Amino acid sequence: MLLLLQALSVRGRQWCHGYDLMKETGLMSGTLYPLLMRMAEQGLIEAEWREPAQTGRPARHVYRLTTAGAAFAQVASDRGAVPSPKAVFA
């Protein structure tokens, strides 16, 4: 999760695709998507659909950290580990 938080926080408010995150973090899809789902449920990331750059391709999901997610990433970065989101935002 730390890897994913780092990859997303480096991009700031920029949107990025799931496959790009996979390549960047080295996480497999079986690890990445459960993390993304969990982070979206916890309000750490936001997602939206984007039209594809090439015609004939399906619309793609893009992700970025929310304000709460960015704060959480900052705390995680400072501590060097991933704290519980509930503990941070309590």
Add this chain to the structure above:
Amino acid sequence: MRAAVAQSLMALATYCLGDDRREWAQAMQAEYDEAGAEGRQLGFAAGCLIAAWREMPRHVEGRLILADHALALGLLVPVAFLQFACAIGLSSGQSGVYGMLAMARTEDPYLANAQFSAVPVLLALWLLLGAAHLRLAWALLDRDWGRVVQAGSMIAAAALTLVMMVGVLGLHAAFLAPVVGVMVIELIFVMAASRRHGCITTEVTLVHSTW
């Protein structure tokens, strides 16, 4: 071949994610196309399936799918094979249609003739019970409640006919008791699963009202 396997894995992942996570399944499918452009679709699809399996216990629909699979593969399919085994007398030396005939030992030649004449019908009914169980398991996994009701009705009709014929022919009904008992239990489980899916419709009521 690899593409076909990968596409099958993606379809299975989509199924496992269910309606609750349909949007995530679509997101995975879109990225699958990107992975395919780089020739990594098989690994990506396998990962998506693992992700879907990991998510299943976390949402209601996933838990229902797991329960349906447990019911179908853990109870219905074994009972189907039990029916086949009982019908042809494989479960023990004195069971099934031939076991019932061996135990009958009637001295009435007319009754004995009737019992022997009924063997093909009894055998067909018992095999039909087994086949109906396989159909029920398939329909349950497809979550096709119309077919579930049909298969359940077929099982009930075949079992009732079998019991009646065994009674009329004066055969030993004790052979049927465990089989019928297991069927009642499994049909209760199937009804419970259907209710949990919230898919018991008026169609079910109509089918039951015909009994």
